[in-house]
Amino acid sequence: MMKRSWGRRSAQVAKLGARVAGTHASTTARKVFASAERRVELDDERRLRTAQAVADELGHMKGALMKLGQMASYLDEGLPEPLRLALAQLRSDAPPMTRELAAQVVRDELGADPTDVFVEWDPDPIAAASIGQVHRAIAIDPTSGEERPVAVKLQYPGVDEAIDADLRNADYLGVLLKQGFGGLDPDDMVAEIKERITEELDYELEARNQRAFADFYRGHPTIHVPDVVDALSTKRVLTSELVDGHTWDEMLTWSQHERDLAGETIFRFVFRSLYRMHAFNGDPHPGNYLFHGEGRVTFLDFGLVKHFTDDEMDTFASMVKAAAYDNDPAEFRRIVEAAGMLRPGAPADTAAVGEYFEQFYEPVRVDRTMTWTPEYASSIVRHTFDRSSPISQYATVPKAFVFIQRINLGLYALLGQLGATGNYRRIAEELWPFTNAPPSTPIGEAAQPWLDALD
Numbered sequence: 001m002m003k004r005s006w007g008r009r010s011a012q013v014a015k016l017g018a019r020v021a022g023t024h025a026s027t028t029a030r031k032v033f034a035s036a037e038r039r040v041e042l043d044d045e046r047r048l049r050t051a052q053a054v055a056d057e058l059g060h061m062k063g064a065l066m067k068l069g070q071m072a073s074y075l076d077e078g079l080p081e082p083l084r085l086a087l088a089q090l091r092s093d094a095p096p097m098t099r100e101l102a103a104q105v106v107r108d109e110l111g112a113d114p115t116d117v118f119v120e121w122d123p124d125p126i127a128a129a130s131i132g133q134v135h136r137a138i139a140i141d142p143t144s145g146e147e148r149p150v151a152v153k154l155q156y157p158g159v160d161e162a163i164d165a166d167l168r169n170a171d172y173l174g175v176l177l178k179q180g181f182g183g184l185d186p187d188d189m190v191a192e193i194k195e196r197i198t199e200e201l202d203y204e205l206e207a208r209n210q211r212a213f214a215d216f217y218r219g220h221p222t223i224h225v226p227d228v229v230d231a232l233s234t235k236r237v238l239t240s241e242l243v244d245g246h247t248w249d250e251m252l253t254w255s256q257h258e259r260d261l262a263g264e265t266i267f268r269f270v271f272r273s274l275y276r277m278h279a280f281n282g283d284p285h286p287g288n289y290l291f292h293g294e295g296r297v298t299f300l301d302f303g304l305v306k307h308f309t310d311d312e313m314d315t316f317a318s319m320v321k322a323a324a325y326d327n328d329p330a331e332f333r334r335i336v337e338a339a340g341m342l343r344p345g346a347p348a349d350t351a352a353v354g355e356y357f358e359q360f361y362e363p364v365r366v367d368r369t370m371t372w373t374p375e376y377a378s379s380i381v382r383h384t385f386d387r388s389s390p391i392s393q394y395a396t397v398p399k400a401f402v403f404i405q406r407i408n409l410g411l412y413a414l415l416g417q418l419g420a421t422g423n424y425r426r427i428a429e430e431l432w433p434f435t436n437a438p439p440s441t442p443i444g445e446a447a448q449p450w451l452d453a454l455d
Contacts, residue, residue, distance in 0.1 A: 049098045096128035097156065102135065105154045109234040117232065119147055131159055131200060131303075136242065142231045149242035150229055153203070160201050167194050191399060200303040203238040209279075209302040210240065216277055219453070221446040222265045222295045225302075243298045245290025254293075256419065261295030263372070263420030264427065264443055269299060270411055271431040275317070276454070278308045280403055284410040286417075295443050306403040315339050316404060321434050324361040329354035339398060346394035356391035359383050360408045364428040369421060377416030381409055 097105070102125065106114045114121040120138035127134040132155040139150045199205055207228045214225040224243070232239035251262060266289070274280050281288075281302055290298040308316075315335065322332035333353050336342045342353065359380060363370060383389075397405055426440035439445040 096125045096133050099123040102154055109237040132156055150239050151242045153238040155236040196304050204235045206303040207233050207238055209305040220450050222443055223269050224298045243290055245292050245298055248286035251291040259418045260421050262291055263415050263418045264422055265295045265297045275431055275433050278313050280306050312400045317433055324365045343394040348391050364425045367425045369423050371421040372415035374416040377413040380412050
């Protein structure tokens with residue numbers, strides 16, 4: 001059957017905490033220059049030969065639930081133990097499709113064999129994960145007529161049915177989250193996650209997101225987003241510019257100065273996108289970046305993008321202003337109550353409310369040079385899931401804030417791994433719409449002409 005019964009899959013989910021396995025996988029182009037050893041690991045015995053095999057494999061906790069596990073893959077140290085074990089089980093490499101099945105996806109979507117569509121086609125994938133796999137190819141640029149290397153992401157046949165079945169179990173993960181966050185109403189969080197993961201199945205939507213980010217950052221000195229090859233992209237195939245660069249793990253071997261620059265660029269990308277584009281690429285994890293030195297970073301994978309309304313952005317900016325800039329606890333409480341983050345009239349002292357939430361703003365509250373650490377990032381996660389705090393019993397995460405929390409948890413975790421050092425208050429003042437301060441770092445100075453051109 002293409003879909004497993006809800007009861008059987010729910011029973012599988014209930015057993016998640018008993019097993020821990022796997023390593024993080026990603027369907028991004030970051031692995032397009034995978035080592036020969038990695039390609040050898042794609043053993044023929046583990047290849048998915050039919051669409052039915054794809055659905056069966058995804059039924060074994062791949063699909064949407066695997067994506068949920070990936071979303072929390074770098075937060076393990078701070079999560080409650082039952083939730084940490086459950087999410088850990090969801091991270092595992094998916095076997096790749098056979099060459100024949102991958103070729104069939106190309107034929108179905110692009111109308112011809114891969115060797116006819118592309119000048120060169122690598123039949124072996126260089127990444128295989130929860131929703132699709134990536135192949136390397138050479139294509140003819142429709143504008144210039146020249147050959148260009150491309151990354152071709154193919155969606156597994158049947159993945160939509162498997163994810164539809166998986167999403168029926170997302171409510172159970174909401175229950176797990178509620179165990180860690182006493183006041184959490186998981187309904188909004190689960191609904192938002194369902195919507196975003198469903199959107200990830202639509203490569204045409206991902207292409208539009210990637211195109212918007214690529215156009216916005218075109219000409220930026222340290223931020224690069226690969227261009228989409230529209231003529232070779234469909235709802236289930238996404239072809240984009242192939243980028244060479246260094247992986248996260250490779251970058252971690254560089255000097256601390258280089259890691260500081262990389263961290264600053266990632267920070268600027270997240271908050272410049274949020275405040276100027278009103279959009280957030282909601283999947284910040286090490287696999288979504290390629291590094292080129294001197295702070296230059298290529299950003300990959302735009303399948304999980306959240307777009308915010310003007311009213312939502314006004315709320316976010318007002319919260320930051322009250323908490324980190326004006327230091328106004330009363331105004332901050334008024335805003336979070338109006339936004340639904342704190343139960344109105346909760347029996348908690350206003351100063352205590354400010355202290356509870358201020359940890360999220362600590363890196364940008366004071367004009368100072370700071371160093372991010374893994375311990376600080378983990379403390380934020382533990383604080384988020386701290387049931388002992390009386391404030392947590394009255395706090396929740398409204399739908400609009402689900403992916404904003406990903407900034408606090410995901411971005412901070414990455415900066416902690418980097419040990420990034422800098423004056424993030426001054427960098428933030430460049431990005432905040434209510435301050436719009438002049439450049440405070442060499443990266444900011446280099447980006448000023450680009451920013452001026454936007455205005």
